[in-house]
Amino acid sequence: MTDLTNKPAAVLAFVSTGARTVTTVLDTTLPAGQQQRTAQSVLDPLSVASLAELRGGTHAGHAAGTDRFRCAQCGGPVFLAQRPADAETTRDGRAAFFKHFSSTDALDCPRRTAPNLRDVGARPYDGLQEGLHHETLKLALADCLSHDPRFTEVKVERYLVGDDNTHCVPDVQALCGGKAVAFDLQLATLPIPEIQRRDRFYGANGVHHVVLTDAVDLSRLTQQAFCDLHLNMAGRIFAIDETSIAVSIRDKRFQLKELTIVPQVVPDRPVYNIWKTALVGTEVLLMAPDLRRSDGLAGYRAAILAGAHAVFGAERSAIRRNAAAGTSLTTVGLHWRQISQTIHGSSLDSALADGVSTALALLALVEIYITLTPDQRVAVQKQLQSRLDALLSHRHGLHWAPLVAEVIKVWPMMETAMSAANTARLHRLQTHTGIVRPLLRWHASMLAVLFPWLGCRLLVKAPKYAPSLRLSAGRA
Ligand SMILES: [Zn+2]
Structure with missing residues (x-):
């Protein structure tokens, strides 16, 4: 206890x-x-x-x-x-x-x-030991930057004053090609409002912000405060360790480790996530946050797709074709069964009972719709609205409303593609007082392998096992 x-x-x-x-x-x-x-x-x-x-x-x-x-x-x-x-x-x-x-x-x-x-989102301060350890790492970080001729005016814990006289004190700051770069090692110890205040400050003042963690923090990557940081960056976070320090100093090129969450689709296991680590230079470190995020989402999507292709490509294609045609899942029931047994996904019986056919028909058409030109969309819009109506009017429509909300998050243009009746029905379901059953969670892995653009939203989470990074005893 x-x-x-x-x-x-x-x-x-x-x-x-x-x-x-x-x-x-x-x-x-x-x-x-x-x-x-x-x-x-x-x-x-x-x-x-x-x-x-x-x-x-x-x-x-x-x-x-x-x-x-x-x-x-x-x-x-x-x-x-x-x-x-x-x-x-x-x-x-x-x-x-x-x-x-x-x-x-x-x-x-x-x-x-x-x-x-x-x-x-803040986590409690864990005492003096951690404070000392982070002090050493800040100095190591500054040392790495000082060895790279592209970085100048490297400073540790100094005021960075903005245009409106507000300020931030990043752990380390430097100039790179005339652009200010701020590094923060302990961001996850701060509450979300303070993290966002810094983001706004850096954004308003043209400062590129790099958030990083280290080998001692790895076990905490599953904590909410860290999840808030890396999940909102499509499962990516920078880390400093002995290798990145040694390589930065040896090559006189600043590098960090990047940890990335990658989904694994392999036979006989539920889809799971692992951390992948790679040394990255300024091309990734200085990437605009939106770009780094969309690049991460694309990577997650590609990893699901590659795994699914390799393990059950033919069955998957058959289900997707069937869904695009708007045909019931019963027609391709055997394929569903085969995939679900392979990745321990939801059973065919539960999928049929929950109305997954109707959801798949919508998702398949959404996927087609978003690739069309505006002119071509006009011809498909009515069918799209009718598939939306079918799902939202389904006897389990209440439980599928969250899926429609997720689809809109991925493809904001869906909001304008919906009919007024679709929107009104979605709002009625969202304000319904009945208990919403987690159909999205129950069928998450099947929906994700069939439509990988939903994959990151449905399946990403901090992997159970931390990545392996190393810090010497002197630093940790
Ligand atoms: Zn109140």
């Missing part, structure tokens, strides 16, 4: 009130008057990637004065907190809950609970 006696009071309170206090929220992206949603319907279907995205999104919205979610009881803005990890706690939306932003002029609300640093 865990000894809780030496934990701060806030953490104790947290453990005992793990249940969701805010049970209903207003989703301000829905039309006025139809915004009330159950916390269950918003949170439970979220995959780990969608959770990280929504956590970041609610904080960014709050800072911009456009809160996505409000408490239905008091109208105060709320954000997504996550129960601390333990053996029974999943890392997806099922362990998430809404919590009021703390503010001095906040309305009194019976659903308000005590603030806790963990809620906003």
Whole structure:
């Protein structure tokens, strides 16, 4: 049993009130008057990637004065907190809950609970030892940069003052080709609002921001604060270790290790994720964040596709053709069975009972639609709307609404492709008070191998085993 006696009071309170206090929220992206949603319907279907995205999104919205979610009881803005990890706690939306932003002029609300640093993504400070270790690494990082003639004015923990006189103190900063670059080693110890404040500061001042971790932090990559960082970057994070330090100094070219989450599709195992490590130079280190993210998503998609092709290419193609034609899954039931047995996916019976046929027909057409020119789209739009209607009107439509929301996230143009009736029906389902069943989670691996563009959203998570990096005793 865990000894809780030496934990701060806030953490104790947290453990005992793990249940969701805010049970209903207003989703301000829905039309006025139809915004009330159950916390269950918003949170439970979220995959780990969608959770990280929504956590970041609610904080960014709050800072911009456009809160996505409000408490239905008091109208105060709320954000997504996550129960601390333990053996029974999943890392997806099922362990998430809404919590009021703390503010001095906040309305009194019976659903308000005590603030806790963990809620906003910070992890507790682990003591002096870690502080010392990070000090050494900052110096090593600065040393690596100083050996590379392309980097100048290398500074450790110095003020970086912005155009509007606000400032940040990055762990290390330097100039590269006239552009300022800021490095932060301990970002995951900070709450999301502070991380986002730095992002805004660096963005506004033309500073490229590099977030990195190190060999000592590897075991923490599964913690929410780290997941928020790497999952929102399509499962990529930089790391410093002995190899990157040695190579940077030897070659006089600054390099870091990049850790990337890669899906594995292999026979006789559920699809799982591993960390891949590679030495990368400035071409990756200085890549624009949006580009690095889309490049990561493409890599994840390609890895699923390659694995699926190699293991059950023919069966997969048959199911996809069948779905594009809008034919029932029963026609290709044997193929479904073969793939699902190979990757321990959902059974044919459950797929048929849950209406997966209808979902596949939609996904196949979405995939065609997005590749068409605007002129060609006009001809397909009606059929697309009718397939959307079929899924949203399905007797399990309530449970498939989260899939439609995910599709819109991947292809924002879908929102305008929908008919007014599609949109109205989606909103009605999203504000329904019934319990949403996690069909998306149950069928995640099958949907992901058939439509890899959904793969990262449905399957990515911090791998169970940390990558192997090494730091010498002197540094760690
Ligand atoms: Zn409230």
